[in-house]
Amino acid sequence: MTTQSRNHIRWFRNTAPYINTHRSRTFVLMLGGESALDPNFATIMHDMALLNSLGVRLVLVHGNRPQIETRLQQDGIESRFHGDMRITDSSTLHHVIDAAAALRTQIEALLSMGQSNSPMHGARMRVCSGNFVTARPIGVVDGVDFQHTGRVRRIDSVGIQQQLAAGSIVLLSPLGYSPTGEIFNLALEDIAVRCAAGIGADKLLLFGAAAGIANREGKLLRQLAVAELADLEVTDREQADLLATARRACVAGVPRCHIISYRDDCALLEELFTHDGNGTLVAKDDYEQSRNASIDDVGGILELIEPLEREGILVKRSRELLENEIRQFRVLERDGRIIACAALYPFPEEDCGELACIVSHPDYRGSNRGQRLLHELEGEARSQGLNRVFVLSTQTAHWFLEQGFEECSRDALPMQKQALYNLQRNSKVFFKTV
Known part of the structure; x- marks a missing residue:
């Protein structure tokens, strides 16, 4: 077997937790x-078929703004907008x-492909679209009548859930229908947010031209919490709009939104099946959760600290010892994986505590995660009445x-700790007032 083949197999193994x-x-x-x-559009459809085959329930909401513009220009009709909204x-x-129908048909055709030499061979997927979106007219705003432009009034969450439970991919076009039989032109973002929140979606994936959200220096931001967005400056208009949509969705109750590129044929799968993803994750809460460790975390902590124990950087801890001391530990968890840990051992009789086992996973070093846990445990020490x-x-x-911290002599250690001091390791002693 070639090295490349083995790399594929190893990658496939690593996707198992995500699957x-x-x-x-x-x-x-x-x-x-x-x-x-974009030439990559068909590949995105193929990747959707793969997700469907892995048991993911999918709703696809598509837009059609450039398609509308093309048709209006061909017919000599001038586009009219007010406040960035089409009249x-x-x-x-x-x-x-016409634009919505044509694009919906194109998507349904792509999701129906099954040639033996295509990625969708044997997929046999069902695509369901219908009157899932009830709309109302925007009406007159600032003296401007928007006529057939509307807003989402209601999402038929029950109907969508029934189709998803039956294994169908639900396809929503940017159109809504009123109880009186009128058709309204709706904003893509409005449907996506209302649908994701209404059906209790686990994720909303937003596709743009860029790889995600970049800061003013052009650096890709891998993850953001909603609380961080107020202070973030984004200069690109499309990225700013996608970020605003992600924020709306998170505030509405969607736990996570992912902003990725429709131009990258690996973006969707890499975002969902690798540790660091491909684009930008916007989380309703902090993407990385800091919490007190539990007995279920013992295996993850052992995996984290064993390489440093082998190098002699940490004192070796047995599983039994770690199980007994697990209440002293705090962990940083990312997407169900422990990526950092630290422990606080109090010596209340001498008003001090030992900080130990401060470790970050090699893949996540250099981002102040150890420092974060250190500061949290310093706060915990203060709450326990410890001074140092x-x-x-x-x-x-x-x-x-x-x-x-400041270096001190061994004599500064609590007497109980002095008695356990390992002369062979000859560790240096550092104290800090908290």
Whole structure:
């Protein structure tokens, strides 16, 4: 077997936790009309078929803005907007319906492919679309009559859930229907957010031209919490709009939104089946959760600290010892995986505590995760009435000095700790007032 083949197998093994996590989950995908014009559009449909085959429940919400523009230009009709929203008169509505129908048909055709030499061979998927979106007219705003432009009034969550339970992919076009039989032109983002929130989707995936959200320096931001968005400056208009949609969805109750590129043929799968993803994750809460460790975390902590124990950086802990001391530990969890840990051992009789086993996973070092846990345990020490914390270190002295610790002699240690001091390791002692 070739090295490349083995790499594929190893990658496939590593996807197992994600396959198990995503099975029976509900994802809503928002694809603007621009994505349908990109050569990678068919590949995205193939990847959707793969997700469907892995048991993911999928709702696809598509846009059609460039398709509408093309039809209006061909018919010599001028587009009219007010506040970035299209004014849909009767002649425009005809082209809106035509664009939506044509693109819906194209998507249904792509999701029906099954040639023996295609990625969708044997997929046999059902695609369901219908009157799942009830709409109302926007009416007159600032003296402007928007006519057939509307807003989402209600999502038929029960109907969508029934189709998903039957194994169908639900396809929603940017059109809504009123109880009186009228058709309204709706904003893609409005449908996507209302649908994701209404059906209790686990994720909303938003596709744009770029790989995700970049800061002012052009650096890709891998993850953001909603609380961080207020202070974030995004100069690209499309990225700003996608970020605003993600924020709306999270505030409405969607746990996670992913912003990825429709141009990258690996973006969707890489975002969902690798640790760091491909684009930008916007989480309703902090993507990385810091919490007190439990007995279920013993295996993850052992996996984290064993390499450092082999190198002699940490004192070796048996599983039994770790189980007995698990209440002293705090962990940083990312997507169900423990990526950092630290422990606090109090010595209340001497008003101090030992900080130990401060470890970050090699893949996640350099992002102040150890520092975060250190500060949290310093706060925990203060809450327990301790005045100082100390550490014993053989190879990380400079890092603790940078965190405000000062080197002291062994005599400064609590008597109980002095009695257990390992002369062979000859660890340096550092104290810090908290």
